[in-house]
Amino acid sequence: MALEIYNTLTRKKELFTPLEPGYVGMYVCGPTVYSDVHLGNCRTFISFDIIYRYLKYLNYKVRYVRNITDAGHLEGDRDEGDDKFSKMARAQKIEPMEIVQRYTLGFRDVMQLFNTLPPSIEPTATGHISEQIAMTQTIIDNGYAYEKNGTIYFDVEKYNAEKPYGILTNRKLEDLLEGTRDLDGQDEKKGRLDFALWIKAKPEHLMQWPSPWGMGFPGWHIECSAMSSKYLGKQFDLHGGGMDLAATHHTNEIAQNEACFHKSPAQIWMHTNMLTVNGTRMSKSLGNGFLPHELFTGAHALLDKAYSPMTVKFFMLQTHYRSTLDFSNDALQASEKGLKRLWEAYENLQKMQYTLGEINVEIEEKTATLIHGFDESMDDDFNTAKVLANMFEIVPIINSIKDGLMPIGSISQNTFALLQTKMKSYLEDVFGLIPAQESNNNNLANVMELLIDIRKEAKLKKDFATSDKIRNQLSNIGIVVKDEKDGSVSWNIG
RNA sequence: GGUCCUUUAGCCGAGUGGUUAGGCAAAGCUCUGCAAAAGCUUCUACAGCGGUUCGAAUCCGCUAGGGACCUCCA
Known part of the structure; x- marks a missing residue:
């Protein structure tokens, strides 16, 4: 089987064939850094991180470009609208670039907590003003844009004629024309759907640049066209973003690229679905967003407790990226337990030593089929949920071997080796899951060893009062002690 | 109003027309000094109505919920 990806443009799954064999160019619309990213934003970037990682797993050389929007796009479509960064800056009496810096760093920190890989290139809008001006000029020269009082508009109706x-x-x-609402300040535009490529700045605007049309700043959509074509070429393989961007931002991107280069930028357009809260989209404007740190600390009205970044990521992986995902305490709770169970089985698997035995054909075949299902599921439009379901079917096999209920030789050496490597590849390399915070503190390990030793002596003397006291009190402070079937004792935090 | 998407067991959620997805919760059993963990077993659902088909959760139509986009938002 080969990789198939759902293409928004054609509304069906398509066989993925890169323009250049072996190489993939992928562009994802990144965050606007004028406030903290919320979990909905994170979902998109986590989804594309998995996609990026899987393409690498398939041995493609991937150039992954994800921009940072740090130059003001208008609020609404009003020509009088304020640059978001300038507005914030005035309120807080700081430089726009200070805001940009703060939230850019915050965004990267959060992405790191989720253990996502940094993109190959993370270009900023403010760093590509001249490219945006050049592209705007070409679109004017090609006859698809016009100037009005220092602002450049894209002529949608003219474009649509072709x-x-x-x-x-x-x-x-x-x-579309029918659906357009009446907004103030529309009089400058020829057509109601026309959008700005370049916007004239008022003197008080803090972020503005010289252009052939006077001082101004770029429209929101042009930055992605300028940066994607610069780093990935006029045509590239994958363009992604949240579903909310499809109708306006990506539609305009295509129009801009076509008007400029006479080519549609991406072969495949991918859109991740929204994260919802009580069935309604999480969004900045609705103010129903969860901030990552609220989740990690449990400081949110809808949460009973804190959840780790890996729990949240795992929760997202259990759903397909094109489905909406509803965020709730119960769902997170379920994910937390599920991840723990899966991860413990995985760690035990990696510690096992294979010895030959009599192969149980049924188990052997089942295991092999489930393992092969990993790649098949991912090839089917990145079905991470199915991969995890397969893994959970393997968990009882691993645990049965560990507990001595089934000899390790029940499965063949090849299958066992494959199981070890594939589980590692998927959990760590493709999904980018990392173990729950392990203590680097050697003292703790030494103290635990001592306590376990004392408890063992107590048990030998049938002094269960003492042994239970040790176990119960450790449990109270969050350390779980388990007596394993082979007589050993294990412990972990949480 | 327009363009779409969606409705799956207590909860979360996969799903290629014919075979028990999976997780969490719940119940029983086994193991255990007792626990925890683990193993085994049980809970077999697809909004409603109609149609196509030998057969539909899966295709088509209608009805009813829910949601998204059409205005900044991943």
């Missing part, structure tokens, strides 16, 4: 503007989300121009 190419279908609403192609990405399957909409007709007439329908």
